[in-house]
Amino acid sequence: MVVFEKPHALADVPLHYCPGCTHGIIHRLVAEVIDELGIEGRTIGIAPVGCSVFAYNYFNCDMIEAAHGRAPAVATGVKRSDPDNNIVFTYQGDGDLAAIGTAETVHAAARGENITVIFVNNAIYGMTGGQMAPTTLPGQVTQTSPYGRDTSKVGFPVKVCEMLSNVDGAAYLERVAVNNVKNVKNAKKAIKKAFQNQLDGKGFSLIEVVSTCPTNWGLTPEKALEWLEENMLPYYPLGVYKDKFAEKEDK
C-alpha cells in the first residue's frame, strides 16, 4: 500500500535548491493542489527570474519562463488566450514580484486578472548571492546592505499583501508560512483556495509564502526557521488580507 508519493504534477527530477530551502515544500504544495483539483492538463505555470527560475523543469504541466518581474504580464497573455480553459499560475520571488515587477503585480491585481500568484518572500535575492531585496528587514545584513538595512537611506520593506489589499481588483490575498507542520497545512489550504478561485472565475489571488534562505542568511536550515519566526513573522504577520467573496458571503 502506497502511503506517501510524489504528486503527479511534480516532475520526478532532482531539485537544484540549497539544503533547507523551502522552495521544495512550496513546489510540492502547488503540485498537490494541481493534482487534487485535477487541472494538470489545463494548467500553465510561469517561472520567474530568481532561485525558482528552473521551476519549468519541476512541474509536469506546460511551463513558460518569463523575464525578470514580468510573470504577471506573461500570465495575462496566456490567460487571455483561452480564458475558459487555461489555469495560469505564476511562481515568483520577492525581487521579481516586489521590485522589478511591481508594476506588473499591481496592475494584474488591479485588472482583477483571473490568475493565481505564488509569491515566495524570503527577504533576500537568492540566485544572485544574497543582495538586499524589497522585503529585506530593517537592519538585516545582506551583500548590498553590509551594515544592515538602513531605513534612513534605503527606505522600508514592501509589504505586498497589505499594499494589494487596497487594490479593488484583488480577490484573495493571504500570507502564509511553511516553517512548521501547522503552517504548511494552512499554506496548502490557501494555495488550493487561490486555484479554486481561478476555477470559479473570481479573479486575482495571491498567496505570499514567508520563506527562508539558509544559504544567504548564513544560517543552518534549523536556525533559519527560528530566525524566520523571530524576525520575519512579526514584520510580516500571517493571515488573510483580503477575501472579496468571503466578505460578501458574510453580509
Added chain:
Amino acid sequence: MAEKVLMKGNEALAEAAIMAGCRHYFGYPITPQTEIAAYMAKRMPLIGGTFLQAESEIAAINMVYGAAAAGKRAMTSSSSPGIALKSEGISYLAGSDLPALIINVQRGGPGLGGIQPSQSDYFQATKSAGHGDFHLIVLAPASVQEMVDLTFKGFDLADKYRMPAMLLSDGTMGQMMEPVTLDMGKVTEYDKSSWAACGTKCEREHNVVNSLFIQPDELEKYNFERFERYAQIEANEVMYDEYRMDDAEICIVAYGVAARVSQNAIDKARENGIKVGMIRPITLWPFPKAVLNAAADKVKAFISVELSMGQMIEDIELAIRCKKPVLLCNRTGGMIPTTNDVLSKIEEANNIGGDK
C-alpha cells in the same frame, strides 16, 4: 475583384492583422500609432478577440509573449521610445523562438524626440532590437496598401520561421489615407502543438517555452540553429522593388516615405535626361544585398535617401563592398527630404567623374 476602400494607414494595418487571424492585441498609448490601439479596442470585442491596454510597453510585449507562447497570433504596436521599452521582451521572444508581430510607427529621436515621421530606428530594428544574438524580420511599407499586405505577410513569416517580425513604418504611413484592397487570400495555419504552452490535456509531455540555457555549449547550439534558419530567410525571403533601373547610372536606395519622395525626384531627373532609378528594400532584414551588389557593377553611384543621420547607408556600402560611392540625402528629427533635396543630390551624383 475586391473592393477598394479609403483607409488611414494605421487602421488599415489593424484590420489586416485581424484578417490575418490575430485575435490578441496588447498595447500602450503613444503618438503616432494610437489609432491602431483605438481600432483594436473597437473591433476585438466584436469578434471575440482580446484588446488590452497594458500598464506599460514592457507589460504589453510580455502579454504578447504569453499569448504567443500559448500558440496564438499576437501583436503589439508602438512608436520609437515605446519600442525601446519593448526590446527586453523582443529578445525573449527571439530567444524562445516565438512568433509575433511588432509594429513600430517611427517618430523622431533620440530621447522623447518628437512626434513627426522618422526612420531613425533603422539600426535598432535591423541590428539591435534587444540583447543577444538574434534578428527580426523587418518589413518596410511604402504605401497604405503595403501596410496591409506586409502585416499579413509579417504574421505568416513569423509563424513560418518561429520568430518575431517587425513592421517598420513611420508617422507618414500611419497617418495618411489611401485606397486599399483588403483581400489578402487565405491564412496559412501552422501546427504549434509541438511547442505551445496551452495545456498538456494530460496527453503529452509538458511543453516548456524558455530562453535560459545555463550550459554554454547548449546555448551556442541553439544560437547556431537559429542562425541556420536566418540563412534560409536571407536566401528565400528578400523583398524589394525596382523603379526605372533598366538603364540607370545612378541608383537611389530608399524605403518607406523616403522612397515615395525619391520616386518623384527620379521622374523629374529623368525629364532632365539623368538616368536614375531606385531599388527600394521592402525587407530591411533580410537586406537585398545581392541585387544591390549586382547594380554596383552597372551604376556609377548610389544615393541613400533616409529620414535618419545615415543608418541604412552602412548596409548599402556593405552590400556593394564599397565598389561605388554612396551619397547620403537625409533629413532627421521629423523632417522629410523634399523632391528638390533629392534632385540636387541626384545632380551631385551625376557629376561624379566630372564628364557630364
